[in-house]
Amino acid sequence: MAPTATSASRSLETIASPYRLDLPQATPEAFQSVLEALTDRFLAQAEQELGEFIDARLALGAASGAEDERSRGEYAVELLTFGILREEYAHLAGQTPPALRERMRQLWAIRRDEPDQKATADAERAQIFQSLLQAPLQDFIQPCQDPILVDWLEATGEFGQEALRMRHWLDGVGVFWSAEEFRVATWNLARWFESAAHQDLSEWTQGVEAFRTRALAQLQPREDLFLITRHERLYHLNMVGAEAMNRGFRPGFLQRPRKVVLVPGCMRSRDDRACMALRRGTDISCAHCDRTCNVSRLTELGEEKGFKVYVVPHASSFTAWLERWKEDGQTALVAAACPLHLVPGGYEMRALGLQAQCVFLRYSGCKRHWDPNGTPTEIDTDRLLELLSQT
Template sequence: MKTITYSLPNEGKNSENYYKDVALFTDAVLEEADKSIEQIAEDFQFFLIRNKSKELRSRSEYIFELLTLGVFLRVYETNANSLSLIPQKILSNLVYLRKNYTWLKPFIDPLRGVLSTYFLSGKSKSASTRLQVGVEKVKSLVLWLDAAGEFKQEVIRLKPWINYFSSLPVDNAINQIFESIKFAKWFENKSLAVLGKYTEKVEFFLEYKHHDYKWDEDYIFCGRKRVEYHLNMVGAEIMNRAWFDEYSKTKKKAVLLPACMRAKSKLRCKAFFNGIDYSCSYCTASCRVNQFTKYGEAHGFGVFMIPHSTDFTKWLKRRAGDKDTGIIGVTCALNLMTGGWEAKSLGIPINCILLDYCGCKNHWDKKGFPTDINITELNRKLKLKSSDELVINNS
C-alpha cells in the first residue's frame, strides 16, 4: 500500500492508534465547543423547534454543522465570493442533470471539469471578488458548495442556518458567524497537532499532484484541504456516537464496501452485479471483499460491494425508512460525512468506518490498488468478540 493523501495505520501495524486519537480529540473538540459555540447551537435548536422542523438532532450534531460552516468559510470564502450568478446556475444545473440522468454523465463530466476549474477555484482572471458580510457570506458559500456538486448533504445541512442567521438582528448574526470561524481556526490548529500525522501526504499531493486534475471533473473533490480531512474524521466520530444507539438496536446488519477494496480490476473481478450492488463470487482468496463476505456469512451480516457513490445513493433509497437493518457504510475520508448524512436523511440506521487509506482508480491512482479497513473497528461495530479477529488478519 502507498499513501496518496491520508493513512490511518500511518506506517504502523494497524489503525488502532488512529481510533484512540480521534476519540480523544473529539472529546476535546466538544469540550472546547462548550466554552465557545455551544450556546449558538442551542439557540439554533430552539429556532428549529419554533419553526416546527421535521427532524431534530442532538446538540453535538449542530455543533458539528457550525464547525463545518466555519471551516468551509475559512477554506472557500474567497472562491465563493468570486463566483458570479450565471456560472453558478450553469454548474448547479449540470450537477442536477448528472444526478438525475446518469446516462448524461460522460457528456456532462468534461464540461463540469472545465467550468469547475475555471469558475470555482477562484483563480479565474476575470473573477472579481465581492466582499460579503454576515448572512450574505453564508449564502454565497452555500451557492458555491451547490455549484461544486461535491457537498450535496452539507448544502442541505447548512441551508437552515441561513434562515436562522437571517432571523437574528444583523450584529448578532455577524457575531455568531464570526464565532464559528474563530472556532474553526482553533480546530484547524489543534487538529493538525493531533491528527496531522495521518494526513501528512495531503500537503504533498496538493502541491505536486493536484495540478494534474486541472480541467477534470474531480478537480474540487481531490483538491480538498488537510483541515477538511480532519473535519470528516471528527465528524464521523461525532455522528457515529450520536447514531450508535439507533444503529445497534437493529436486528440485522449490512456492511457496504466500496469497489476499491476488491483485489482485481473491474474487468477481472467476477462479482455478480444486480444493477446496484455486487455480490462477491470468491474468485481470489486474498481479496478483502471475499474475506469480509465470508466473515459476514460466518457471523450473520450481509456484505455488499458498491461500485460508486451514486450507486450508494440508489442502494440507500431502496431501503429508505427500513429501521430493521443497521448499515455500516465504508468509504474514504472525503466521502464519509456525505454518505452518513444521506443515509440518516432517509431514515436508515447507520454507522460509518473510514477506509484506512484511499487508492481508487476513479480519483487517486492511475492503476488503483486495493484499499482496506480496520477489522477491530468493524468488530466493535458488530459487537463481535476480539477472538473473531483471527478470522481475518489485518496486519
C-alpha cells in the same frame, strides 16, 4: 505546454495516498484513540463556545417538525463544517460570477438527472473547475456572504449534503443571531479546530499537502478537482465529524438487530469487468472469484459473525443504494469509505432515517480519483467488529 493526460497520469503514479491509517509508527489503533480524544475536546469546545447556537437550532428544528432530532454533537459538526467551508471557499465563491454559478448548478442537475448527458456535463464542469482554480484569488474581492457561499457549494455538486445542512443554519439569521455573530462564532470554532486537529492528526494526513499541491500544479480539467485538491483541514473535519456522528447514531444503530456492511468498489481485487460479484437489484454481493480479495475475506468474516456485506461500486451510487434500506426498520448499516465521503454520507443517512456507523478505509486507492494504477483498499476489521458489537 500543458501536460498530456498520459504524462499527468505518470506523474500521479508517484503520489502516495493523501492519508494513511496503517503507518508502522502510528497504527490505526493509535489513530482511533487520538481521534476519540480530539473529538471529546472538540465537542466540549463547541458546547462552551456555541452551545447557545445549538440550543436555538434544536428549537428551530422542533418548531418546524421537518426533521428528526440529531445529537448535539452532530449539530456541532454542522457548525464546524460551516466555519471550515467558509474559510476554504468563500473567496473563490466571491469571485465566481453569478452566471457561472448558475451554469454549474444546471450542469450538476443534468449530470444527476440525465444519465446520457453525464459525460458531456462532466466535461464542461471539469473545464469550469479548472478555470476557477486557475484564476488567482483577487485581493480586493471580499469573501462572499454566507447565502452565496451555500449556493456556490451546492452548485459545484461536491458539497450538496453539506449545503443542505448549512441552509438550516441560515434560517436562524435575524431570528436568533445576526449574520456577523454567526460568522464570528463559526470562524472561531474553525480556527480552534484547525490548530488542534493539525497537531493531533497530521501524522496520518501527511500526504495530503503533497497530493493537493501536485494536483493543483497539474490542474488538468477533471470533474473531481474539488475532491482531489482538498486541504488537510477538510480531512480532519471529516475524521472528527465521522466520529461525532458515530456517537450520535449509536443508540439507533444498536436497536436494529440485522447489520449490513457497505464497502466501496475500490476494495475489490479486480475491476468492474473482471469481478464476478452477483447483482440482484442494487445488491452486489461477492462470489469469491478471488479468495485473496479483501471483499471476499470480509464476506467470509460476515458469514462467521452474522453480518452481510454488499459492494457499492462508487460514491455516486450511494444514494440509490441507501434508498433501498429506507423502509427496512430492522437493519442498521456500517459504511466504509475514505474520510471525505463520511460526513456527507452521514447527513444523507440521517435524512433518509437510516441507522448507521462508519469505518474509515485505511488509505484511498481508487483509480478514479486517487491512484491511476488502483490499489485495493482495506478496512481495519477489528474496528469494524468493535462497531458491530452490541455495546
